[in-house]
Amino acid sequence: MSLDSGRGPERVLRAVERSWRPVALLAACFAAWWAITATNLVQAYLVPSPGMTLGVLADKWPYMWQHTWVTTYETILGFVIAVIVGVLAAVIMVYSASVEKTLYPILLFAQVIPKIAIAPLFVVWLGFGLAPKVVVAVLIAFFPVVISMVTGLKSVDPEMLELAATMNASPLKTFVKIRFPTALPHLFSGLKVAVTLAVTGAVVGEFVGANEGLGYVILQANGNLDTPMLFAGLLLMSLIGVVLFTLVEVGERLMLPWHASRRGEAVTTTL
Known part of the structure; x- marks a missing residue:
């Protein structure tokens, strides 16, 4: 065997x-x-039963699937853009102290601004299409990616960098062989936070102005006091976040088997 x-x-x-x-x-x-x-x-019009909620999902599945796909697409697009821009920004900040000192306070300032407060501006500037939802998703998911990547790139053992310099390794080779692999565990921790926040960002954008997506479904259900539909939308929104989180975790295990297995063994031995 x-x-x-x-x-x-x-x-x-x-x-x-x-x-x-x-x-x-x-x-x-x-x-x-x-x-x-x-x-x-609790009265049914306040909290519907699981049977009523699942019944709505079954009866209106084509309708719900259409809006779920819209929100999923906005979330994935916003998340991918946030990852690309966030990783590039982190690399630039780590390799340039002046850029970090200039950019970091601006990023922190932008992060503490409630996105629901500025989302209407994006609707005014970009219209009611896909763009404002993606922008809000990017803004919400961007910060965890940057912070985790910066932390990972700075967590490299200085002796490893000295060894690379002694061996005349170029900055690019040092980044590819030492800095980036070391930063990956930190990056994936940020990605798992960012992907769930991207769902929230897409739905917030839909709350402000949309004619499709789960945010639109939830708003319509709330206005019509249709709590089974509202709960169905919330369940699907949560499901999107769980599925995307799981996909990122699977990617982490595939790219970092040593890190994932060590963490799993540690958790197992402590229980």
Whole structure:
């Protein structure tokens, strides 16, 4: 029997061990939700039952899927742009102290401004199309990418940099072989935060001005007091965030198997 055949059941067992707690918590939340609605502790027009919410998803699935895809597309596009611009900005800031001193306070200032407050400006400037939603998603997801990348690039062991300089390695080769691989664990931590924030940014942009997307669905449901539709939109929005977060985590495990396995073993041994 080959080693790979023995690793298959092991991986399944590890996956089950990692996932049963969140699954159990999610099941408990749904049970509590069902119990509250079944015992009429809260009126149905305030909190619909899980059956009503899932019934809306089943009855209006083509409609909901269309708007879910719009929000997903806006989120992915905003996230990708935030990653590209954020990584480039971080590299420039690390390699230039003057740029970092100039740019960092501006980034911090831009981050503390509530995006919901400036989102209407993007609608005025860019119209009601795709652009304002993507811009808001980029602005919200950009900061975690920059901060995590800067932290990762600065966490390189100085002795490694001295060794590279001693061996006459070019700045580009030092970056590719030493700085960037060292920064990847920090970067992926920021990416997992950023991808969930990008969902929020896309929906916020849809709240301000849109005729499609889950933000539009939630606003319409809220205006019509259609709480089952509202809850269905919230569930789909959460599902987008969970799926994208999982995809980033899978990418982390594929690119950093040593880091992911070490973290998993550490968590397993402490439980």
